[in-house]
Amino acid sequence: MRARLTFGIAAALAAGGLGTFAGLNEANRRALERQADEASRAAESVRASWKAEQRALETQVLQAASAKPLLAALDSDVDGPTLVDLFQSEDWWRSMRAEFSLSRVVVGQRVLATYGAPDPGSADREVVASRALSVCVPFNLEGQYPRRLTEAERAFLADWVE
Numbered sequence: 404m405r406a407r408l409t410f411g412i413a414a415a416l417a418a419g420g421l422g423t424f425a426g427l428n429e430a431n432r433r434a435l436e437r438q439a440d441e442a443s444r445a446a447e448s449v450r451a452s453w454k455a456e457q458r459a460l461e462t463q464v465l466q467a468a469s470a471k472p473l474l475a476a477l478d479s480d481v482d483g484p485t486l487v488d489l490f491q492s493e494d495w496w497r498s499m500r501a502e503f504s505l506s507r508v509v510v511g512q513r514v515l516a517t518y519g520a521p522d523p524g525s526a527d528r529e530v531v532a533s534r535a536l537s538v539c540v541p542f543n544l545e546g547q548y549p550r551r552l553t554e555a556e557r558a559f560l561a562d563w564v565e
Contacts, residue, residue, distance in 0.1 A: 467499050467506075477508070486516035510555070 472495045490496050490506045505519040509531050
């Protein structure tokens with residue numbers, strides 16, 4: 404009889420302990436789910452902010468690339484050092500100097516001019532090519548009309564075209 408009573412008390416305590424343990428596990432599971440949901444929302448917010456910032460930067464870069472003095476210099480076939488001098492000293496490039504630590508002009512596969520730091524070396528090749536492909540249609544910014552790809556541009560993009 405005594406053994407049954409001891410076993411019954413032990414079983415009741417064990418059941419109570421298991422119930423408490425299960426309740427704690429459920430509370431922990433819910434807390435972890437809340438944390439995961441919060442982390443997911445935070446990550447989505449960061450992604451959305453990053454995309455908005457990227458679009459804003461692309462707009463600035465397109466405005467810079469279509470600056471009439473820059474286009475005139477490129478149409479005049481200025482060399483790299485002359486472009487660097489223009490980037491360093493001209494008023495029309497002042498906002499770009501203030502906003503960006505690096506200015507770079509890439510024509511086809513060739514880097515024509517790099518002003519500022521850090522110099523990405525060839526690390527920007529894929530970015531330049533992917534942007535060129537995403538635009539799809541080469542465009543004469545000064546004349547405001549579509550144009551054909553040059554042979555140098557085709558050769559540069561060949562690695563990324565299937």
